[in-house]
Amino acid sequence: MESFRFSHTNNVAFALLFYPVNNPGKIKQRIIDAAKVEGTEGDHERDTVNFSFIEASLITSRLHLETAINQAIIADSQGSLRTKTAHSEILFALNPTNNITEAIRRYGVSDKSESLLVVQITDSSASVSDVEIKMKEVVDGTVVPFGELATITEWDRVKKYHKLDKEVRGKGEETRSFIDNIVISSVAMKSVIQ
Amino acid sequence: MALSLSQSLIRASLPISQGAEAKVYKAQLSETSLPILLKYRFQKHYRHPSLDNNLTRTRIAGEARALLKCLRSGVNVPGIRMVDAAEGVLGIEWIEGQSLRKLLGGTEEEGDDLDVEATDTELENPLKDYGVSVEELMKLVGIEIAKMHKIDVIHGDLTTSNMMLRRPKSVESTLAAELVLIDFGLSYQSTLTEDKAVDLYVLERAFSSTHPDSEPMFATVLVAYANVMDKDWPAIRNRLEDG
Known part of the structure; x- marks a missing residue:
């Protein structure tokens, strides 16, 4: 389990990287259904999927994810979320435009997701093993070390979504860190884009 | 009143320098991350609060946009690491x-x-x-x-x-x-x-x-x-x- 502990908040974020994922369509359906169920049963179902399900192939580095989590936590603390929860705000922060539907379609779980980063923002009293059990209950897939992300990132899609096709050519390590820096910067300044 | 997140971050950071417009700190966002530089545009009490908020927000947005534009075109500038326009904080990559x-x-x-x-x-x-x-x-x-x-x-x-x-x-x-x-x-x-x-x-x-x-x-x-x-x-x- 990867954990993100910030120096300015008691919030902690936990993340698990799943690759491959066998039930992406089912997870997506479950999130949609959970929003519709009423009463205590609904609360329970919503709690079961109370994570951010992120298309891992669009994440370029640990810092990329950390920046999105941090900006979501800041927005939440100020009551300035643009989406309903801090978890959906992570997806919103990751997408370079202000279109929420597009953010969820691109960066959230889809029928075609092969890899997922499952993130929960919680407080420091949460038990890591509980969170891990809950994540594994929802996702049918193989947990791989966070470092595997480097082999999962689809740089061509990252470039396309960030409109970097023209600016950046080449595929080397240097090119990747150049793209990574731009992508991280876009996420960090999401709240002040035009 | 509890401190805002950005204020707690500043509290835990190392002051580097101070100008008329902003204070600069060296900070660390998380246990594992590299240091960043925080530029804190503090409140100017000589301005009307709502004008002050507006100006601060606009300037942080302007600075961040210029940096991103430069980054995208390969001009060497620090990467952006956090923005909290409401609190007047811009966090950028620490240049060693x-x-x-x-x-x-x-x-x-x-x-x-x-x-x-x-x-x-x-x-x-x-x-x-x-x-x-x-x-x-x-x-x-x-x-x-x-x-x-x-x-x-x-x-x-x-x-x-x-x-x-x-x-x-x-x-x-x-x-x-x-x-x-x-x-x-x-x-x-x-x-x-x-x-x-x-x-x-x-x-x-x-x-x-x-x-x-x-x-x-x-x-x-x-x-x-x-x-x-x-x-x-x-x-x-x-x-x-x-x-």
Whole structure:
């Protein structure tokens, strides 16, 4: 389990990287259904999927994810979320435009997701093993070390979504860190884009 | 009242320097992350609160947008790491290195430097550490400014304090030294020859007031600048010469 502990908040974020994922369509359906169920049963179902399900192939580095989590936590603390929860705000922060539907379609779980980063923002009293059990209950897939992300990132899609096709050519390590820096910067300044 | 997240972050950070507009800190966002530089545009009590909030927000947004534009076009500037416009905080990548002002042995800035790392400036020839000569350094300055002007970003405050030389990752590093432009707090977008010429003029004044015998240095800057600007150069040169 990867954990993100910030120096300015008691919030902690936990993340698990799943690759491959066998039930992406089912997870997506479950999130949609959970929003519709009423009463205590609904609360329970919503709690079961109370994570951010992120298309891992669009994440370029640990810092990329950390920046999105941090900006979501800041927005939440100020009551300035643009989406309903801090978890959906992570997806919103990751997408370079202000279109929420597009953010969820691109960066959230889809029928075609092969890899997922499952993130929960919680407080420091949460038990890591509980969170891990809950994540594994929802996702049918193989947990791989966070470092595997480097082999999962689809740089061509990252470039396309960030409109970097023209600016950046080449595929080397240097090119990747150049793209990574731009992508991280876009996420960090999401709240002040035009 | 509980502190806001950004205020707690500032509380836990190391003050670096203070100006009239902002305070600068070295901070760490998370246990595992690299240090960042926080630029905190504190509240100005001499302004009406709502005007103050508005101005602060606009300036942070402006600075962040200029940085992103530069990053996307390959101009060497610090990456953005966090933005909290409501609290007036901009977090950028920490550049390990030294300002050109110090590297060139410029006269000290007045008083407001809180000087946490004053010791390593005592070296006989600080540039040696970075493996560049003064002439090469001036070329890098010219190239970087030209790259920025090519995309119509005007820095607005070009001085040797607002340029840093990034320390090479290792001594044997074959990577060329990297000149990084910083502090885009006064930057704006413009396609006008006039604005680009003024940007250069400001730098020329800065050179001559902080570094003795700077004319040949600035001339080298312009040669490298002209080279990159190519056909745009003659018009800018004319404006610059008109003074």
